[in-house]
Amino acid sequence: MKATGFISLWTLVSLPCGPLANPAEGEDVVKHAIKLHRGKGAVITQRKQWVLESCRKLSGLLRQKNVVLNKLKNAIRAVEKDAGLSDEEKLFQVHTFEIFQKELNESENSVFQAIHGLQRALQGDYKDVVNMKESSRQRLEALREAAIKEEMEYVELLAAEKHQVEALKNMQHQNKSLSMLDEILEDVRKAADRLEEEIEEHAFDDNKSVRGVNFEAVLRVEEDEANSKRNASKREVEDDLGLSMLIDSQNNQYILTKPRDSTIPRADHHFIKDIVTIGMLSLPCGWLCTTIGLPTMFGYIICGVLLGPSGLNSIKSIVQVETLGEFGVFFTLFLVGLEFSPERLRKVWKISLQGPCYMTVLMIAFGLLWGHLLQIRPTQSVFISTCLSLSSTPLVSRFLAGSVRGDKEGDIDYSSVLLGMLVMQDVQLGLFIAVMPTLIQAGVSTYSSIFKEILRILILIGQILFSLAAVFLLCLVIKTYLIGPYYRKLHTESKGNKEILILGITAFTFLMLTITELLDVSMELGCFLAGALISSQGHMVTEEIMCCIEPIRDFLAIIFFASIGLHVFPTFVIYELTVLLFLTLSVVIMKFVLAVLVLSLILPKTSQYIKWIVSAGLAQVSEFSFVLGSRARRAGIISREVYLLILSVTTLSLLLAPALWRAAIMKCVPRPERRSST
Secondary structure (H helix, E strand, C coil), X not given: CHHHHHHHHHHHHCCCCHHHHCHHHHHHHHHHHHHHHCCCCCCHHHHHHHHHHHHHHHHHHHHHHHHHHHHHHHHHHHHHHCCCCCHHHHHHHHHHHHHHHHHHXXXXXXXXXXXXXXXXXXXXXXXXXXXXXXXHHHHHHHHHHHHHHHHHHHHHHHHHHHHXXXXXXXXXXXXXXXXHHHHHHHHHHHHHHHHHHXXXXXXXXXXXXXXXXXXXXXXXXXXXXXXXXXXXXXXXXXXXHCCCEEEECCCCEECCCCCCCCCCCCCCHHHHHHHHHHHHHHHHHHHHHHHCCCCHHHHHHHHHHHHCCCCCCCCCCHHHHHHHHHHHHHHHHHHHHHHCCHHHHHHHHHHHHHHHHHHHHHHHHHHHHHHHHCXXXXXXXXXXXXXXXXXXXXXXXXXXCCCXXXXXXXXXXXXXXXXXXXHHHHHHHXXXXXXXXXXXXHHHCCHHHHHHHHHHHHHHHHHHHHHHHHHHHHHHHHHHHHHHHHHHHHHHHXXXXXXXXXXXXXXXXXXXXXXXXHCCCCHHHHXXXXXXXXXXXXXXXXXXXXXXXXXXXXXXXXXXXXXXXXXXXXXXXXXXXXXXXXXXXXXXXXXXXXXXXXXXXXXXXXXXXXXXHHHHHHCCCCCXXXXXXXXXXXXXXXXXXXXXHHHHHHHHXXXXXXXXXXXXXXXXXXXXXXXXXX
């Protein structure tokens, strides 16, 4: 009987809500509900009594709500006309009445939303998962909207409370005379309120209706605390400062980037702890690698592995650590360019341009061939081949740091060729990132639109070539007219104060970085060109700047290599060690053989002996494959399994790189020149 009665009530309430406010029309609706109930196995009198009672209660609540709303409207008009109230008191009372009006309307809407939700559930099929999923999605959307409305109401209550405080203060000021100090503080308080209103950005209200914005449920968590009582006051302070961490339903973690109140200084203590921990653990790890004869950068990578998700999982601000590590790449390439004079660049520019292009084309051709044999999609084959064709510029730069490069006169320096090809690969990286959206569309396009996608790729290549020409033309102008006077001014102003020199060089590097970024060329190329332009001022200038910038580069490089370790997963490598070793050795050998083949065709006969060293330097996979792989995985180009394989092969190839480099140096470089190259 109860179930049948409830269905009738549901049928009643699912009708338009407006007529229920009228008692006469409400009785008609009740009679209609009774007719719907007859003949369903229940006692008619009981059904009639239950429906009448329920309908009267609902109609009475709605009538009472309308009466209260009318009273609130009259009260608002009375307050606005009351000349005895101050502006602050009027604002407080009107605001309070409006909030109560919204509360009544939202409560009524919640009742009918709940009943409509029950209606959808009763009409659905419990065996239909799709229908239940849609119902769940609709309920989730309703809850999100309700949460937003409740949040807005809470904010309005806080504003009303603030208005109440203002009204009380105004009454107190009217009842007593203020001292001079109180008047000054009152003026300061009003100025502070105006300042907060001016600098406050209503980001929530401005963006909640923007297209593409979704409401999501998030968890707000505090830092792990062993003693909650001891840190209770700290937690209250963090609530006020907004320093808690947010976690969404996809397990993404967020931290505060811009506070509502910009007048209070804040610091991300998670990020500070992460940097301090990396700095402390990098010392023993680097020391251990030095003791056993490995480059120190592998100690820094091990440090990242130990602290990352596959180890202790103590790094909370992974994105921030990786961002800071990117500056290590910038300063590393700047110092590489500082040692790479324009004269050396002119000597090897043809080789630097042709070599990476030929290698990339050959890698893509082999990738498409193997992809056809293994039935892999062409877009996936092109992406994987392009990722594997790139080599690590920071790694090779560390190999070449401080090495002796005096070759026979007339010969080409192997370090110049290697660095030139690596910088060109960085340009290819920027080109590939620009082409990736087109590659994503090509993966879902039909054969009829492939011609259009190829045309778009060719247009993008033309744009990149135009940007490169503009960059090098700008570099020519800077070298001829600007860099000399600029450095002399810096040198004059920085006598006895190295801060001006460091700041001036850093600003110039960031300027070149910004220019190349605006022209859709890689930022790394801008850093390299900044160093090459400054190196044109002579050997003494190079030595002076290198002494100032090297300590900064070394610290940031530690962060960079530690951030690589955050993406190394030893357990996955151990589980698939045989497959990964086979894939890594295949990639390394293929890149080495292709590099030797290409260099044999483009190097002069007198410099053929350096092809082994250059090929050894190129026979690993760039750490930027992490970035490309993550983007491709989000875009659906590659699967999770392929992404993990790319990460693992990249890591193992970087670990094998020092051994291959040392073997090539021992074979091809005369003994006096091995001192620093190894």
